[in-house]
Amino acid sequence: xxxxxxxxxxxxxxxxxxxxxxxxxxxxxxxxxxxxxxxxxxxxxxxxxxxxxxxxxxxxxxxxxxxxxxxxxxxxxxxxxxxxxxxxxxxxxxxxxxxxxxxxxxxxxxxxxxxxxxxxxxxxxxxxxxxxxxxxxxxxxxxxxxxxxxxxxxxxxxxxxxxxxxxxxxxxxxxxxxxxxxxxxxxxxxxxxxxxxxxxxxxxxxxxxxxxxxxxxxxxxxxxxxxxxxxxxxxxxxxxxxxxxxxxxxxxxxxxxxxxxxxxxxxxxxxxxxxxxxxxxx
Amino acid sequence: xxxxxxxxxxxxxxxxxxxxxxxxxxxxxxxxxxxxxxxxxxxxxxxxxxxxxxxxxxxxxxxxxxxxxxxxxxxxxxxxxxxxxxxxxxxxxxxxxxxxxxxxxxxxxxxxxxxxxxxxxxxxxxxxxxxxxxxxxxxxxxxxxxxxxxxxxxxxxxxxxxxxxxxxxxxxxxxxxxxxxxxxxxxxxxxxxxxxxxxxxxxxxxxxxxxxxxxxxxxxxxxxxxxxxxxxxxxxxxxxxxxxxxxxxxxxxxxxxxxxxxxxxxxxxxxxxxxxxxxxxxxxxxxxxxxxxxxxxxxxxxxxxxxxxxxxxxxxxxxxxxxxxxxxxxxxxxxxxxxxxxxxxxxxxxxxxxxxxxxxx
Numbered sequence: 195x196x197x198x199x200x201x202x203x204x205x206x207x208x209x210x211x212x213x214x215x216x217x218x219x220x221x222x223x224x225x226x227x228x229x230x231x232x233x234x235x236x237x238x239x240x241x242x243x244x245x246x247x248x249x250x251x252x253x254x255x256x257x258x259x260x261x262x263x264x265x266x267x268x269x270x271x272x273x274x275x276x277x278x279x280x281x282x283x284x285x286x287x288x289x290x291x292x293x294x295x296x297x298x299x300x301x302x303x304x305x306x307x308x309x310x311x312x313x314x315x316x317x318x319x320x321x322x323x324x325x326x327x328x329x330x331x332x333x334x335x336x337x338x339x340x341x342x343x344x345x346x347x348x349x350x351x352x353x354x355x356x357x358x359x360x361x362x363x364x365x366x367x368x369x370x371x372x373x374x375x376x377x378x379x380x381x382x383x384x385x386x387x388x389x390x391x392x393x394x395x396x397x398x399x400x401x402x403x404x405x406x407x408x409x410x411x412x413x414x415x416x417x418x419x420x421x422x423x424x425x426x427x428x429x430x431x432x433x434x435x436x437x438x439x440x441x442x443x444x445x446x447x448x449x450x451x452x453x454x455x456x457x458x459x460x461x462x463x464x465x466x467x468x469x470x471x472x473x474x475x476x
Numbered sequence: 477x478x479x480x481x482x483x484x485x486x487x488x489x490x491x492x493x494x495x496x497x498x499x500x501x502x503x504x505x506x507x508x509x510x511x512x513x514x515x516x517x518x519x520x521x522x523x524x525x526x527x528x529x530x531x532x533x534x535x536x537x538x539x540x541x542x543x544x545x546x547x548x549x550x551x552x553x554x555x556x557x558x559x560x561x562x563x564x565x566x567x568x569x570x571x572x573x574x575x576x577x578x579x580x581x582x583x584x585x586x587x588x589x590x591x592x593x594x595x596x597x598x599x600x601x602x603x604x605x606x607x608x609x610x611x612x613x614x615x616x617x618x619x620x621x622x623x624x625x626x627x628x629x630x631x632x633x634x635x636x637x638x639x640x641x642x643x644x645x646x647x648x649x650x651x652x653x654x655x656x657x658x659x660x661x662x663x664x665x666x667x668x669x670x671x672x673x674x675x676x677x678x679x680x681x682x683x684x685x686x687x688x689x690x691x692x693x694x695x696x697x698x699x700x701x702x703x704x705x706x707x708x709x710x711x712x713x714x715x716x717x718x719x720x721x722x723x724x725x726x727x728x729x730x731x732x733x734x735x736x737x738x739x740x741x742x743x744x745x746x747x748x749x750x751x752x753x754x755x756x757x758x759x760x761x762x763x764x765x766x767x768x769x770x771x772x773x774x775x776x777x778x779x780x781x782x783x784x785x786x787x788x789x790x791x792x793x794x795x796x797x798x799x800x801x802x803x804x805x806x807x808x809x810x811x812x813x814x815x816x817x818x819x820x821x822x823x824x825x826x827x828x829x830x831x832x833x834x835x836x837x
Contacts, residue, residue: 263691266623266636302703302713304740304763317798318762318789320740322713355760358798372795376749377758396639396678432641433678433699435715452701452715454676458643461814462674465645466705469672469824473831475709475756 269395276395277431287431287455290390290397293335297327297348297386300459301436303451307357310444313412314359319447321354321378324456329388344388348403354378354447359412373413378447380409380440382422396430407440418442431455623690624727632813633679633775635692635725646673646780647822648809650706652836655788655801665837670830671807672823674814675702675735677718685725692725700735703742704766704784705827706805707834709756711743712784714766720775731772733811739764739784762787762800770811777812777819 275282275289285292300323307319329346357378361371384405391398407422420442428434434453439446470476594600601609610617626634633640650671656663683695701715716737723730744759768782788802809826812819 263686263689265638265693266690267626267630267634269638270629302740302742304713304738304761315793317794318760318800320713320742320758320761322742322758353758355758358794372798374798396641429678429680429699433676433701435699452699452713454701458676462643462676462703465674465820465824466703466711466827469705469827470709470756470831472824472828475831 287457288329288388288399288428289395289430290340290393290399291395292331294328294330295344295346295431297325297329297346298456299325299431299434299453300456300463301325301434301451301453303436303438303449305447305449305451307355308446308448309357310446312360313444314357315372317355317358319355319378319449321352321380321447321449321451323350323352323380324459325350325453327386329386340390340393342390344386344390346386346388348382348384348386348405350380350382350384352380352382354380357412357445361413375410375413378409380407382407382440384422384424396432399428399430401426401428401434401436403438407442409440409442411442411445420445426453428453432458624725627727628815631815633696633720634727635694635722635729636690637693638681640679640696640775642677642679642775643814644673644675644677644702644811645814645819645823646671646675646809646811647819647826648673648780648807648811650805650807650830652706652803652805654803654836658790667834667837669707669805669834669836670826671704671706671805671809672827672830673702673704673714673811674823675700675714675718677702679718679720687725693722695719695721700737704739705830707830708836709743709745709754709831710741710836711756712739712761712764712786713742714739716766720772722774726774728773728776731770731774731778733770733772733778733780734768735782736767737765739766739786741786760789760798760800762789764804768807772811775813776816777810779808780811781806781808783807 270276275285275287275291277287278285278289278292282289282291283293285295286298288295288297302320302322304318304320306316307314308316325348327346327348329344331341331344333341333343355378357375359373359375361373382405384403386401386403388402389400391400401424403422403424403426405422407420408417409420410416411418420440422438422440424436424438426434426436432455435451436453437448437450439448467476607617610619624636626632626636630637630640631642633642648671650669652667652669654665656665677700678698679693679696680698681693681695682697683693685692685694697717697719699715700718701713704712704714714737716735718735719733721732723732740763741759741761743756745754746757746759747753748755748757764784764786766782766784768780770778770780772778783804783806785804786800786802789798789800790802791799810819810822812822814820
């Protein structure tokens with residue numbers, strides 16, 4: 195009888211157990227919210243507390259997916275600035291991934307010398323310039339991540355086409371006492387702000403420079419300080435178009451020009467000098 | 477009768493129900509089939525099996541499949557009423573079962589089979605496998621040759637490169653012209669000269685061709701700027717846009733190039749700052765324009781033909797000596813990347829010869 199009861203108990207136990215203590219049904223797992231995950235990932239990236247695991251691709255890509263098409267010739271020094279050392283700690287040519295960069299370039303341009311008085315005549319103006327300086331990316335230094343803002347200091351020296359000054363003497367001849375000044379030299383010290391528009395190599399960047407310029411003004415004796423301002427759009431360190439102006443006392447020099455890195459400007463300058471030397475012009 | 481059986485079952489279940497917190501007794505449904513853990517064929521000899529009724533408790537169970545190799549699986553008779561246990565009814569007949577004490581022989585040691593390391597990378601396809609795969613997908617038996625790569629790290633523009641930067645040198649014959657006396661109709665001064673030009677040029681792919689997972693540049697368009705030298709210490713600057721179209725993906729594929737730029741004279745012959753002699757000094761210049769087209773091979777070089785026009789500065793409020801006459805030139809020559817030398821040598825020679833041999837009228 196006891197055996198019979200045991201068999202019954204074993205066979206019917208689930209029913210009894212179910213009646214006495216119903217098995218709790220686990221709640222379904224909440225569905226993952228991609229947007230929320232993305233926000234969380236973005237928050238982590240923004241905070242710099244955690245990076246995405248290696249090999250995962252989120253809203254912020256770690257690397258190029260394997261399915262991406264590519265040029266057969268690989269990049270030189272992929273993943274780090276082309277002209278940088280220390281993984282971009284310092285670069286000899288500007289790059290989106292640089293924390294600090296050397297500025298060394300050459301530029302030339304054409305524009306107008308606009309005179310606001312009867313001391314001179316408005317004429318076309320051309321100039322060439324060499325520039326040096328540096329930029330740092332404060333937030334990129336602090337956070338070890340890309341940040342578009344850079345700030346720096348530049349010093350430049352330029353030579354421009356002469357001005358045409360008119361004398362102060364009263365004369366009925368409008369061309370009396372008109373003379374051409376010498377080469378217009380300028381020394382500029384500027385603070386430069388850069389905004390990098392992407393993280394790619396040779397990325398586009400907008401530069402704004404504001405500072406002072408020391409130069410001669412017409413036939414006045416001495417050198418005078420004025421204001422210098424410039425806006426430039428460039429591709430990495432290699433090429434920039436710029437528009438600049440020197441604001442002096444009733445003497446404005448506006449220039450639109452092209453700038454390239456000294457690594458390019460220097461050999462070209464050397465070739466030009468060699469050509470002039472070989473031609474007997476120097 | 478049914479009422480009696482139901483009452484009995486309830487009472488029996490209450491009597492035999494396990495204490496609270498203890499696992500309920502197993503049922504047949506909870507016992508894993510033998511195939512999932514240890515197949516009966518691979519299990520220990522049937523003589524060592526024990527009947528289900530005499531199954532040992534879980535504490536004495538033989539190793540489960542996680543911790544015992546299949547070959548050394550415990551005898552089916554040692555199956556325990558745990559979830560990983562092996563039922564004995566299907567493993568061995570009960571009449572051939574052996575006593576429980578003899579059922580768990582200690583393994584003499586773990587045996588390992590060392591598999592020789594495979595050649596290559598996963599998935600370790602052999603040549604025959606690859607051939608079969610290519611045939612299955614209708615591909616040529618011979619795989620295509622590896623993708624071509626550019627020389628000199630893309631310092632010479634190539635279809636297999638992305639954004640590139642190059643320095644070009646042009647050496648050309650130039651037919652220079654300058655407006656003569658404005659009071660004489662058609663008075664133009666012409667002379668033959670040379671033109672040397674050095675340009676820094678960025679190449680940004682704007683049209684690409686994708687073949688498989690490879691991308692090839694077909695058309696580049698980007699800013700460029702540089703200097704132009706000619707006789708009489710004349711030096712211009714120019715900046716603008718240059719483009720290049722590749723007719724094909726081979727290294728020496730033909731190309732069509734063009735450039736348009738603003739020009740301005742930066743230096744010219746003038747009185748030296750010391751007041752003695754003639755030097756190259758900054759020169760006033762209105763803005764001009766130049767453009768050319770060329771046919772070349774790859775990014776190595778091209779034959780170009782073009783023209784340049786320098787605007788005049790001839791306002792009446794300017795004294796005569798400060799006016800600038802309109803001028804320009806037509807030119808035909810060779811332009812190439814300075815990396816491989818010859819274009820740079822050619823431009824340098826042209827500049828020297830023009831400076832030494834030509835005097836502007």
